[in-house]
Amino acid sequence: MIVFHKIVELQNALFDDRKAGKTVGLVPTMGALHGGHASLVRKSVEDNDITVVSVFVNPTQFNDPKDLKTYPRTIEKDCKLLEEINADYVFAPSVEEMYPVPDNRHFEYPPVSTVMEGAHRPGHFNGVCQVVSRLFYIVRPDRAYFGEKDWQQIAVIKAMVKALSLNVTIVECPIVRDADGLARSSRNALLSEQERAIAPNIFKALSSSVEYSKSHNVKETHDYVVDTINAVDGLDVEYFEIVDGDTLLPVADWADSDYVVGCITVYCGSKPVRLIDHIKYKEPKL
Numbered sequence: 622m623i624v625f626h627k628i629v630e631l632q633n634a635l636f637d638d639r640k641a642g643k644t645v646g647l648v649p650t651m652g653a654l655h656g657g658h659a660s661l662v663r664k665s666v667e668d669n670d671i672t673v674v675s676v677f678v679n680p681t682q683f684n685d686p687k688d689l690k691t692y693p694r695t696i697e698k699d700c701k702l703l704e705e706i707n708a709d710y711v712f713a714p715s716v717e718e719m720y721p722v723p724d725n726r727h728f729e730y731p732p733v734s735t736v737m738e739g740a741h742r743p744g745h746f747n748g749v750c751q752v753v754s755r756l757f758y759i760v761r762p763d764r765a766y767f768g769e770k771d772w773q774q775i776a777v778i779k780a781m782v783k784a785l786s787l788n789v790t791i792v793e794c795p796i797v798r799d800a801d802g803l804a805r806s807s808r809n810a811l812l813s814e815q816e817r818a819i820a821p822n823i824f825k826a827l828s829s830s831v832e833y834s835k836s837h838n839v840k841e842t843h844d845y846v847v848d849t850i851n852a853v854d855g856l857d858v859e860y861f862e863i864v865d866g867d868t869l870l871p872v873a874d875w876a877d878s879d880y881v882v883g884c885i886t887v888y889c890g891s892k893p894v895r896l897i898d899h900i901k902y903k904e905p906k907l
């Protein structure tokens with residue numbers, strides 16, 4: 622495994638790989654890697670000749686400077702894991718390398734980029750699109766791998782790929798959970814022992830709401846989830862929206878769509894740590 626800090630050096634290596642007819646998979650990350658990231662890397666290694674993993678805490682997608690400062694950074698541990706799971710290249714640039722001049726491009730794909738996370742974290746998806754599009758231009762991957770935990774992020778990235786006519790296949794990989802149901806996230810590392818103990822109540826409420834939804838309407842199901850989670854001392858729901866899986870717009874009635882997803886953001890503890898998750902009430906028919 623080779624670790625690159627400079628764009629030109631990574632591009633030279635990839636130029637030779639391409640000349641040799643090799644396919645390239647990209648797994649964009651912000652580091653603090655966990656089992657969810659490992660599943661993306663394993664899938665890319667399976668699908669491609671070369672797997673590039675980018676490790677870059679992207680400042681332009683943080684709308685809260687405190688959040689950027691406290692975001693966990695564990696590059697040595699990350700590289701050890703990536704070596705073990707057979708990643709070929711790690712790309713870990715500095716902020717100056719990624720943004721030699723400020724990125725003034727503006728990405729907006731309403732409604733998918735403007736609802737939910739888009740509304741609660743202004744500028745977040747713009748920053749995600751800035752960095753992901755740069756990574757796509759630098760690496761020119763055949764495939765790029767994203768985790769379903771950030772479900773709305775995948776919808777935004779797909780909208781960007783379509784709008785910019787980028788020649789990359791977006792591969793969506795299933796969410797990875799701990800045994801107690803908590804979705805794996807780099808932010809879990811910020812939870813105290815006590816916060817970690819209450820966090821699984823988020824997925825517990827989401828899971829039980831699937832059964833509940835069979836005999837209750839959308840509004841009742843919404844309130845059931847919010848009330849169940851807010852009843853746990855230390856958990857505070859920021860938003861829970863039950864939306865159409867394609868448009869990401871709220872549904873009023875279960876019959877309104879064949880693909881219905883509940884998306885939630887919860888503050889956990891006193892710092893607090895912001896956790897996101899989702900549940901599918903209706904899956905799209907293949």
Ligand code: PAF
Nearest residue numbers: 649650651679749752771
């Ligand atoms: O999902 C993430 O970790 C980040 O948003 C991404 C896609 C690596 C862009 O910085």
